Amino acid sequence: MTDAALLPDKRQVAASFSRAAATYDSVAALQRQVGSQLLARLPAAAEPLSWLDLGSGTGHFSRALAANFPRAEGIALDIAEGMLRHARPQGGALHFVAGDAERLPLRDGSVDLIYSSLALQWCEDFACVLREARRVLRSGGTLAFSSLCTGTLQELRDAWQMVDGFAHVNRFRSLATYQALCRDSGMALVSLDVRPEVLHFPELRQLTGELKALGAHNLNPGRPGGLTGRARIRALIDAYEGFRQPAGLPATYQVVYGVLRKDS
Numbered sequence: 001m002t003d004a005a006l007l008p009d010k011r012q013v014a015a016s017f018s019r020a021a022a023t024y025d026s027v028a029a030l031q032r033q034v035g036s037q038l039l040a041r042l043p044a045a046a047e048p049l050s051w052l053d054l055g056s057g058t059g060h061f062s063r064a065l066a067a068n069f070p071r072a073e074g075i076a077l078d079i080a081e082g083m084l085r086h087a088r089p090q091g092g093a094l095h096f097v098a099g100d101a102e103r104l105p106l107r108d109g110s111v112d113l114i115y116s117s118l119a120l121q122w123c124e125d126f127a128c129v130l131r132e133a134r135r136v137l138r139s140g141g142t143l144a145f146s147s148l149c150t151g152t153l154q155e156l157r158d159a160w161q162m163v164d165g166f167a168h169v170n171r172f173r174s175l176a177t178y179q180a181l182c183r184d185s186g187m188a189l190v191s192l193d194v195r196p197e198v199l200h201f202p203e204l205r206q207l208t209g210e211l212k213a214l215g216a217h218n219l220n221p222g223r224p225g226g227l228t229g230r231a232r233i234r235a236l237i238d239a240y241e242g243f244r245q246p247a248g249l250p251a252t253y254q255v256v257y258g259v260l261r262k263d264s
Contacts, residue, residue, distance in 0.1 A: 010079060010100065013122045017057070018082025020215030025058050027210045030197060034255055035061045035117040038146045039068070041191070041259055046142065048072045048112035054101055054133075054145075055079070055119020059087030065115060066092045075111070077104070078119075080215075102128045106136045114143045118255075121148040121172050130185040130260075137262040143187065144259045149175045149194060151254040156207070159239040163232055178256050190259040197255050200248035204240050207251050 017024075039061070049072055053062040056076035066074050076093035078084050079100055088096045099105045101116070101123050114133050123129050133143045149172050157169040175194050182189050201207045243250055 010122065010124065014079045014081070017078075017080035017215040020213060021058060021080070021082040021086035023213040024083075024215065025060065027213045028058075028060070030199060030253060031057075031118055031214075032060065034146050034197065035064075037195075038115065038117045038144055038257060039064060041257060042113070042115070042144055043142060043190075043259075046113060048141075050111045051075070051113040051115060052077060052104075052106070052111045052136070053093065054104075054114055054116035055122075056087060056093070056096075057083050057119070059083075059090050059092050061115065061117055062087065063090065063092035065113075069113075072112075075106070077101075102132060104132045104136050108135050109138045110136050112138050112141045114141070114145075116143075116145040116147075118146055118148065120145055126173065126177070127181050127184075130181060130187070133260075134185060134187055134262055139262060139264055141262045142190075142259065143262075145257075147178070147256045147258075148172045149178060149254045149256050151196075151252065154252055155240065155243045155250055159236055159243070162239040163235045172254075175254075175256060178258065182258055182260060185260060187260040187262050190261055192256070192258045194254055194256050197253045199251045199253070200245065201251060202248050204237050204249060207249065 048069055051065050051069060051072050052075045053065055054077055056062050056078045057080075059076055062074060062076040074093040075095045075097060076084070076087060077097045077099045079098070081098050084096045084098055097105060101120060102125055114137060120126065120129055130143075137143065152172055153169050160166070160168040179192060182192055201210075240249055
């Protein structure tokens with residue numbers, strides 16, 4: 001099975017994140033941390049005349065980009081219209097656009113910087129995302145992204161495997177796939193690395209509640225339908241307890257950071 005076949009339908013992704021717009025910021029500590037680290041990876045001499053926040057969500061990093069580059073024209077783009085409605089009144093970008101990273105509604109060579117934090121893991125065709133990024137970037141422009149790869153939420157996945165054989169946890173493409181596609185993108189690969197980020201929760205319900213509030217609960221194709229029975233939840237809790245650490249129940253995110261440059 002290919003990496004793409006493991007990914008959820010983008011219409012379901014858009015609907016899930018639209019519903020989560022009002023609750024997202026209250027539980028987005030990891031997203032803030034990762035996005036800030038991605039900002040720090042932008043080229044030191046970057047002075048874009050225009051930037052695109054790709055998968056802009058509630059607009060937190062659109063506002064950060066506007067503060068960093070006050071003379072640049074900013075575009076916030078997201079597939080979830082509910083996120084855009086939430087972000088627009090808070091400003092940051094000049095334009096708020098509903099769009100798909102695999103079919104960007106932008107002209108060729110129209111932006112100097114594409115910033116995308118924890119959004120591209122939901123795209124089925126990452127090669128197409130890279131082609132679109134290369135198309136809309138001006139010569140010398142930069143694509144900086146963070147995403148998730150296999151191994152993310154491995155503890156939750158393993159705990160569910162002890163309970164039943166269904167796909168209860170979102171699946172992500174492999175690091176090797178990111179490496180190969182970035183290498184073949186036609187852009188210069190400035191950097192690409194993966195860093196684990198581990199959150200800890202006092203109880204399992206805090207983790208599952210956070211995933212729901214983020215809109216990032218189980219969106220897998222082939223996921224089990226209907227309600228999860230009480231006995232299976234009890235079995236899941238017991239299985240996850242086997243991973244408990246002194247700080248609490250761990251939830252590991254394997255975060256990929258990439259920076260690419262369009263040289264021509």
